[in-house]
Amino acid sequence: MGLVEVREKRAPRQKNTRSSDKALEIGLYVFAVLMLIVLIYPLYFIIIASFSEPAAVANGQVWLVPKDFTLAGYQELLKHSNIWIGYRNTILYTIVGTAIGLVVNISAAYALSRKDLAGRKYFSLLFIFTMFFNGGLIPTFMTIRDFHLYDTFLVMVLPFSVAAFNIIVARTFFQSSIPEDLWEAAQLDGCGNLRYFMTIVIPLSKAVISVIALWTAVGHWNSYFNALIYLKDTSLYPLQLILRNILVTNQMQSAMGTGEAAAIALRLANIMRYAVIIVATVPIMCIYPFVQKYFNQGVMIGAVKS
Structure with missing residues (x-):
């Protein structure tokens, strides 16, 4: 009972x-x-x-569906032929810059993750230091000018390819997710550091590589400040800078005009504002679904095991 x-x-x-x-x-x-x-x-x-x-x-009349449907914003935006030049340049900057960024950052992260690297803590501190302090805009501009990178294609992909935050994230992944036993087994088979990195570490690190690639690609796609400072040739302008110049020009025309001309210019500036966001954002957003699986996996693996 x-x-x-x-x-x-x-x-x-x-x-x-x-x-x-x-x-x-x-x-x-x-x-x-x-x-x-x-x-x-x-x-x-x-x-x-x-x-x-x-x-x-x-007037706040747009909530769930378009009001007074119109394509005027896109039509006006596509009248500017330099948009296609900007698309071409941005795509090239994104592809080349992401490739260079991956090579530089992943290699540096692996080197910093190796316990047998002499001065590993010292080099890590140097990278972390750059996350809080930099040389400033004027010294950076003078350095780029002295290296003859000013107003060239390489200025958008080479000088700023090192990202300390990406290196720290990848280093943490290597330390927490790649077993040290693999390195010992590879040494027994006569495998050196370079071969071990290329044939074993890289295939096992698709998750974190995808995360770093996505972050780097988004950074290059959205970048306009570097182009504003270090480029003067309009044929090298990225899409973001060209769209910015279009908006600024339309706003200036609406501010300087009078009467009906000013009203028309103001309407075009307002209607192009949202079209510009869509044109600049949608292409890079289309890439995210293809790397979402690796993105979640790369972030969570390091968070769980660290």
């Missing part, structure tokens, strides 16, 4: 526990959905606003 009574007392507790777990799970799902809406809606709003009349957007 005693065992039966104990079991009867435990049963309600288990039901209460399951009910509370179910309620917590539902609450988490509701919270996740709300956060998803909060994060996605601004992007959705930009999309529908780019197809709406500026007056409707300004």
